[in-house]
Amino acid sequence: MSQPPESLVRSLFVRAEAASLSPVRSLLRDASLPESDLREEHMEAFFVSRAGDEGILACVGLERFGDTALLRSLAVRADARGNGVGDQALQTMEAFAASKGVNRLCILTTTAEPFFKARGFERCDRAALPASVQASSEFKSLCPASAVCMFKEITPTSSTEKHPHG
Numbered sequence: 001m002s003q004p005p006e007s008l009v010r011s012l013f014v015r016a017e018a019a020s021l022s023p024v025r026s027l028l029r030d031a032s033l034p035e036s037d038l039r040e041e042h043m044e045a046f047f048v049s050r051a052g053d054e055g056i057l058a059c060v061g062l063e064r065f066g067d068t069a070l071l072r073s074l075a076v077r078a079d080a081r082g083n084g085v086g087d088q089a090l091q092t093m094e095a096f097a098a099s100k101g102v103n104r105l106c107i108l109t110t111t112a113e114p115f116f117k118a119r120g121f122e123r124c125d126r127a128a129l130p131a132s133v134q135a136s137s138e139f140k141s142l143c144p145a146s147a148v149c150m151f152k153e154i155t156p157t158s159s160t161e162k163h164p165h166g
């Protein structure tokens with residue numbers, strides 16, 4: 001197998017900007033993930049990885065509901081997968097969520113359950129999550145009912161901030 005480009009190995013996540021919305025949505029569409037509800041405000045709690053002039057390689061977002069948060073929109077461009085970028089995205093978002101006082105992360109996934117299981121997430125019933133999370137657009141209408149719900153307890157590194165998007 002050929003070596004991944006060095007830019008991938010060194011890939012770093014930075015906070016997204018309002019202008020990231022369009023490339024993020026396009027990356028999510030290519031990865032068959034929900035994106036129609038995303039607005040510029042969501043980018044305040046999104047991270048992206050850029051590699052030189054290649055555009056956005058990966059993204060990940062967070063939607064806060066008090067001390068529980070929905071980790072969403074984790075996607076790595078198809079030709080960049082398998083190089084640890086997804087893992088780095090998850091670690092970046094876990095640290096960000098912890099810094100915002102979040103103590104529980106949840107996700108919905110149709111295809112990546114083994115990826116999250118290997119990283120400490122456990123399956124749970126949607127009904128076990130706070131009503132606010134269940135009422136989010138991703139839970140209510142965007143993700144198919146067949147999507148697996150998973151959660152992971154994390155240790156907050158600050159007290160909960162009151163901000164809708166993190």
Ligand SMILES: CC(C)(COP(=O)(O)OP(=O)(O)OC[C@H]1O[C@@H](n2cnc3c(N)ncnc32)[C@H](O)[C@@H]1OP(=O)(O)O)[C@@H](O)C(=O)NCCC(=O)NCCS
Nearest residue numbers: 031074075076081082083084085086087109111112114115
């Ligand atoms: C899931 C995803 C983000 C992983 O990104 P990545 O950069 O390939 O991940 P990494 O290189 O850090 O990790 C790859 C590891 O996860 C495993 N893996 C990745 N995707 C997987 C999947 N869909 N099912 C099972 N295992 C998967 C790989 O086998 C590899 O295992 P290893 O660490 O034991 O070698 C990427 O496959 C993706 O964008 N998928 C489509 C969107 C999606 O399903 N997102 C999750 C729901 S929000």
